[in-house]
Amino acid sequence: MIATLNLPRVLRVGGGSSSDLPLVLAQLGIKRPLVVTDPFVRSCGFFDHICGSISSLLSEDAIFSECVPDPTTDSVRAGLLHLDAASYDGLIAIGGGSAMDTAKAMAAMQGLPEPMRQYKVPYSLDRGLPIVAIPTTAGTGSEATRFAVITDTETQEKMLWVGLALMPVAALVDFELTMQMPYRLTADTGLDTLCHALEAFVSRKSNGFTDPIALAAMRAVVQFLPRACADPSDREAREAMMLAANQGGVAFANASVTLIHGMSRPIGAHYHVPHGMSNAMLLPAVTEWSIDGAPAKYAHAARHMGFADSTSRDAVACSALVEGLHRLCQDLSVPSPQSYGINRDDWVDSLQLMAEQALASGSPVNNPRIPTQDEIVILYERAWTAT
Numbered sequence: 001m002i003a004t005l006n007l008p009r010v011l012r013v014g015g016g017s018s019s020d021l022p023l024v025l026a027q028l029g030i031k032r033p034l035v036v037t038d039p040f041v042r043s044c045g046f047f048d049h050i051c052g053s054i055s056s057l058l059s060e061d062a063i064f065s066e067c068v069p070d071p072t073t074d075s076v077r078a079g080l081l082h083l084d085a086a087s088y089d090g091l092i093a094i095g096g097g098s099a100m101d102t103a104k105a106m107a108a109m110q111g112l113p114e115p116m117r118q119y120k121v122p123y124s125l126d127r128g129l130p131i132v133a134i135p136t137t138a139g140t141g142s143e144a145t146r147f148a149v150i151t152d153t154e155t156q157e158k159m160l161w162v163g164l165a166l167m168p169v170a171a172l173v174d175f176e177l178t179m180q181m182p183y184r185l186t187a188d189t190g191l192d193t194l195c196h197a198l199e200a201f202v203s204r205k206s207n208g209f210t211d212p213i214a215l216a217a218m219r220a221v222v223q224f225l226p227r228a229c230a231d232p233s234d235r236e237a238r239e240a241m242m243l244a245a246n247q248g249g250v251a252f253a254n255a256s257v258t259l260i261h262g263m264s265r266p267i268g269a270h271y272h273v274p275h276g277m278s279n280a281m282l283l284p285a286v287t288e289w290s291i292d293g294a295p296a297k298y299a300h301a302a303r304h305m306g307f308a309d310s311t312s313r314d315a316v317a318c319s320a321l322v323e324g325l326h327r328l329c330q331d332l333s334v335p336s337p338q339s340y341g342i343n344r345d346d347w348v349d350s351l352q353l354m355a356e357q358a359l360a361s362g363s364p365v366n367n368p369r370i371p372t373q374d375e376i377v378i379l380y381e382r383a384w385t386a387t
């Protein structure tokens with residue numbers, strides 16, 4: 001099998017790497033950047049510091065800070081209006097997945113005709129303005145992927161967009177920007193990383209390049225995420241989680257996510273559950289159901305994460321994996337859809353549509369065990385009360 005790998009041209013990983021922005025912009029020849037962020041990040045001290053370092057390049061109005069959580073076609077349109085107002089030659093995304101995905105959509109959409117929904121997968125957005133990504137959460141890995149998730153304002157569908165235009169040309173991965181992340185955000189984004197890594201590892205598109213990266217990321221999450229949640233100032237844990245998040249992004253960008261992400265996006269779209277949390281709601285149940293498709297790989301992952309010892313048989317290691325994932329989700333207070341407060345009747349009414357949208361995203365066909373629409377409905381029901 002030939003593995004096709006896409007990566008940013010520049011990755012600078014480590015504490016303080018966001019200070020390299022002027023150098024990286026000069027290397028890339030970007031002279032008139034637009035900064036894309038959200039109101040919260042704009043209020044953070046580090047944001048002023050980063051923008052101050054490139055003040056000579058920032059024209060008046062060169063900051064667009066109206067990114068919203070779970071970016072929509074409407075919010076991207078607002079960004080495009082801002083982008084069209086001046087002749088910018090690149091975008092700097094500073095923030096979590098939402099800011100990065102907004103910048104990606106803006107970079108790729110500039111000059112393209114509406115409606116935006118025509119650009120969801122399988123369309124490939126390959127040309128656009130260069131993007132420099134500076135993540136401020138440890139989770140999405142979006143700085144290293146050629147994907148964006150944009151919600152269609154009219155239909156509420158979480159569309160997956162793909163293409164080389166969505167891949168940042170450079171990413172500055174600086175864990176020091178994550179030190180202020182609150183507990184819930186740390187837990188949810190960290191569990192998103194675990195799903196990226198585990199899904200990439202068992203994906204039908206997994207390969208020799210992504211497997212070791214995925215394994216390293218998942219082991220780091222199990223070891224360091226509880227520490228980062230328990231003590232936000234734990235620098236070693238924050239650093240390990242930031243690296244894991246980036247590795248998780250590299251892994252799934254080049255091996256695909258699978259059924260968890262496929263089923264998670266509709267939950268996020270219909271019930272506004274944060275992305276990492278909706279993944280985690282599904283993680284134990286979907287993993288348990290999928291094990292039959294690749295028991296040796298799931299067992300290997302379980303041993304590598306320390307859920308099972310190195311001499312355990314596959315069946316034992318796989319059971320330990322499901323148990324370990326349940327325990328991790330419980331330790332990090334992940335709610336079930338029920339305890340999150342989703343209305344039971346709404347949930348039941350939406351199951352067929354969510355299952356249809358999960359399949360349409362294309363991710364479930366990469367799962368080691370490929371589900372039918374009815375099986376996805378059953379899995380949603382299994383996840384209703386349990387994490």
Ligand SMILES: [Fe+2]
Binds near residue numbers: 140192196261
């Ligand atoms: Fe994700």
